[in-house]
Amino acid sequence: MSKNIVILISGGGSNMAAIVRAARQQDWAGRHGIRVAAVLSNREAAAGLAFAREQGIATEVLDHKAYPSREAFDAALAQAIIAHDPALVVLAGFMRILTPAFVERFAGRLVNIHPSLLPAFTGLDTHQRAIDAGCRFAGCTVHEVTAELDVGPILDQAVVPVLPGDTAQTLAARVLAQEHVIYPRAVLAHLLQK
Ligand code: GRF
Numbered sequence: 001m002s003k004n005i006v007i008l009i010s011g012g013g014s015n016m017a018a019i020v021r022a023a024r025q026q027d028w029a030g031r032h033g034i035r036v037a038a039v040l041s042n043r044e045a046a047a048g049l050a051f052a053r054e055q056g057i058a059t060e061v062l063d064h065k066a067y068p069s070r071e072a073f074d075a076a077l078a079q080a081i082i083a084h085d086p087a088l089v090v091l092a093g094f095m096r097i098l099t100p101a102f103v104e105r106f107a108g109r110l111v112n113i114h115p116s117l118l119p120a121f122t123g124l125d126t127h128q129r130a131i132d133a134g135c136r137f138a139g140c141t142v143h144e145v146t147a148e149l150d151v152g153p154i155l156d157q158a159v160v161p162v163l164p165g166d167t168a169q170t171l172a173a174r175v176l177a178q179e180h181v182i183y184p185r186a187v188l189a190h191l192l193q194k
Contacts, residue, residue, distance in 0.1 A: 003087040003191045004037035008077075008094040013039070013048015014176065015092040015113060015183050020055055022184030034191050037084040040077070042096055058084070064096060074102040081106075088191055091145065092183070100147045110145040111190065113183045115175050117141060117157060122150035127168040127175065138162050138171055140179045142186040156186040 005023065007016045020036045023029050039052035042064045052059050060080050067073035073096075081089055091112040103110060116126040118141040130138040139159040144152035158178035162171060 002033040002035070002085070003194065004035060004085050005088050005090055005187065005191070006038045006040065006081050006084050006086040007036060007090045007092050008081075009039060009041050009046050009048045009092050010043050010095040011046055011048065011093050013046060013051060013092065015179055016048050016090075017051050018180040019090065019092070019184045019187055020052070020057065022188060026188065029188055029191075032192060034087075034188060037086065038081075040080055042073075042077075042094070048093075070097075070099055071101065074099045078102055078105055087194055088187060090183075090187055097149065098145070103145055103147050106145075108144070109194075111155065111187065112143060112145050112150075112152075113179055114141050114143065114150050115172065115179065117159065118143060118150060118154060125168070127171040130162060131166055131168065131171060135162050138175060140175050140182065142183055155190060156182045158182045 007019060009016050016039060023034055023036055036057055038058040040060050040062065041049055042062055044061045049059050062077055062080060064073045067076060087109060089106050089110045117139040121129050137159050139157055141154055142156040143154050146152040158181060160174045160178055
């Protein structure tokens with residue numbers, strides 16, 4: 001049985017690359033038919049596309065600006081995803097808000113990583129907001145995607161310290177290193193349960 005992962009990116013794709021590597025390195029993942037089948041992006045300039053192509057993974061770009069509405073873009077995106085028979089759709093730095101119809105269509109097989117310890121700091125600028133709030137700890141959360149932004153059931157989290165003198169950039173780098181640990185772990189674990 002195959003358990004295809006389809007990953008959506010908009011930028012660097014370092015979380016996507018971590019998931020690709022993990023799926024290939026874990027023998028048991030292969031035995032369970034788990035593989036990254038496609039990487040889709042809404043931006044041609046997304047640096048992660050080059051990595052995916054080098055790995056021999058199918059890629060596709062759907063430029064959201066080429067569609068008349070959010071609904072039209074999401075409908076095209078859903079078609080592109082379904083072509084790869086996904087067991088799990090993974091948002092990895094995908095910087096588009098998805099319509100309720102899209103989320104409903106992939107209910108139970110759509111996950112995201114958010115760079116905060118949810119339920120704290122939903123939305124943008126999470127690292128600066130954690131610093132400004134005087135948090136001693138920050139982190140990241142893998143969660144199922146539901147219609148409300150950054151609110152679905154939590155699958156995994158990692159915690160990092162906020163250190164004296166941290167900027168949003170230094171904190172983001174510390175959090176991102178943990179994203180690369182927990183996102184592959186959560187994706188593979190989620191697929192094993194299916
Ligand atoms: C990550 O910090 C993720 O949590 C956020 O955007 C960043 C994406 O990084 N939503 P990358 O594209 O995976 O390198």
